[in-house]
Amino acid sequence: MNKMPRIVVDMDGVLADTYAKFIDRYEASFGRRPTHEELLGRKVYDLEGAADIRNAMHEKGFFRDIAVIPGAVEVMRELYDKYEVYIVSTASEFKHSYRDKWEWLEEHFPFINFQRIVFCGDKHIVHGDYMIDDKVGNLAGFNGTGLLFDALDNHYDEEYHRVHDWAEVRADFQSEREQARAMEA
Numbered sequence: 457m458n459k460m461p462r463i464v465v466d467m468d469g470v471l472a473d474t475y476a477k478f479i480d481r482y483e484a485s486f487g488r489r490p491t492h493e494e495l496l497g498r499k500v501y502d503l504e505g506a507a508d509i510r511n512a513m514h515e516k517g518f519f520r521d522i523a524v525i526p527g528a529v530e531v532m533r534e535l536y537d538k539y540e541v542y543i544v545s546t547a548s549e550f551k552h553s554y555r556d557k558w559e560w561l562e563e564h565f566p567f568i569n570f571q572r573i574v575f576c577g578d579k580h581i582v583h584g585d586y587m588i589d590d591k592v593g594n595l596a597g598f599n600g601t602g603l604l605f606d607a608l609d610n611h612y613d614e615e616y617h618r619v620h621d622w623a624e625v626r627a628d629f630q631s632e633r634e635q636a637r638a639m640e641a
């Protein structure tokens with residue numbers, strides 16, 4: 457049997473709805489939520505006067521209570537049995553994020569072995585067959601196939617195959633397996 461293909465999966469914006477937490481912070485500071493149009497192609501903290509919101513990532517606990525993106529747990533559980541799945545998250549810039557993200561994964565994704573969790577400062581050091589990420593900059597340096605997980609801030613990025621949700625990720629990898637089986641037959 458062939459070696460299982462390796463899938464590298466991002467956390468923020470892919471497993472964790474970190475974006476929603478930034479929007480809450482924006483509302484707390486500015487008394488209103490940013491509009492859909494304002495957020496197309498932009499991070500919350502790139503809006504006028506909102507640069508300080510990015511500093512929230514230095515806070516202890518910021519990454520600990522983020523909501524899970526719908527479908528992520530179920531589809532990750534399926535993929536985990538069929539592929540060599542790695543969680544790869546840039547964490548080094550924010551010292552408290554290491555522990556917060558570790559505990560968050562333990563709570564929501566307890567089936568992921570510690571050997572499959574990589575916290576780093578730059579994702580260009582990782583290699584694999586597929587990378588699921590919401591940031592084009594991470595996909596750009598990747599040796600395998602990049603799947604861009606849909607987010608408002610990457611709305612205008614067209615260089616990569618876009619997956620809109622976890623149901624689409626599931627469907628894409630189902631067809632990947634069917635193609636691989638057809639090649640073997």
Ligand SMILES: [Mg+2]
Nearest residue numbers: 466468469590
């Ligand atoms: Mg991300």
